[in-house]
Amino acid sequence: PKGHFRDLVERLVEELGVDVVLVGGEEDVPYVKGFVDELACSDGVADLTGKLKLPELVELLKRSALYVGNDSSILHLAVALGVPTVSFFGPETPDLYGPLGDAHKVFYADLPCSPCLAAYNFKSSDCEDNICLERIGVEEVFDACRQMLAEGG
Template structure:
């Protein structure tokens, strides 16, 4: 430990180039953004680069502390066509002469990317999967608590005090037809897991309960009808940079446990997150205006992608639209005053 502290101190004056390897996914990348901010704050003269899959490179380009975002030449780890161009790409990484590489992904392939840079310091977690730890020169323990803590631990290992709210995103202004001059609330109804989805009909009920609120629907997933004079449907239409801009200007966001929920919270927008199968105590977004809604049943959180119960997903169907509407009405009424509010947690308990 003394040797590592000495190295961090010595490098404080000489560190010139750092690489962060965190290719995916959206929510994880957002949680890891304070790592780039902390590195730049500690070593302002250093060049900080980030390796990511497309389209996440588009979001990372909005980070004020990143000097370069390097897209991986394929979109997913299992994209076999992309591996053809990987060797020249890896050679180009090696030519950057990074002094420090942080593998925040913790998989064998991300560790191999780190190793191929030939950086003298390659840092990863002891809990990294698929024997990735064999390719690190320094290994750190994953702390308990919020999922974001494992990323902040990289900064602590380097002697840097982390700021969990230092996300560093500055979305550009964007003009979208139908939104000119409007105050609005964003709805994001999608998630990768079925057990994270609030019933579709509840979104229509929410829109109907708040005719005075203008809603913007975003995201990609199974299409379902949503209607109302107080609604603009932007599903399947927004690249990440525009999504960030829309979220940053919203009065509030209502979302499943998903990447856009983390992004909304990181941008300082009051964010209501609807939790079902996943554990809000670990997985909730980090932000100063985060509101968690969940329905406590004995089987939740189960962390399952499919619900085995005879009355499936009561953990989500128990979150009534009227309850969400009441909270949303308060947030909209408070307006920009919620920007300085502290995190809040709300719960709905089912007695069985």
């Protein structure tokens, strides 16, 4: 959820002093702009959403201490490049698609309605209630980020 991402970015910048780079495809630009405009802190945040080609994204990820984001192609690219990750799964299950290993922390609400999407069998959903992601708290995600960054991730 947009408010969760905004709050997490603010805490990472203000409390941990990390630089945050926002990435995504062109289709993500309106969503990201929506919460970037609401950020209390603009120093330490670079919005590169919709601006990077794949080779540039790969180079950025290689230099990243941590990737934080939803289940997406960028998450899986970060995992393949050996970048530690903190990821969120809601409509899809991490049992099939989640990163494995100690360098990755996965958040999943495990509700009875999830997974409501499944790429492997083309299961789709018109669910507009993202409670599966709303239930993942900013505090627990921030704590995971802090721990992984402290461990050198």
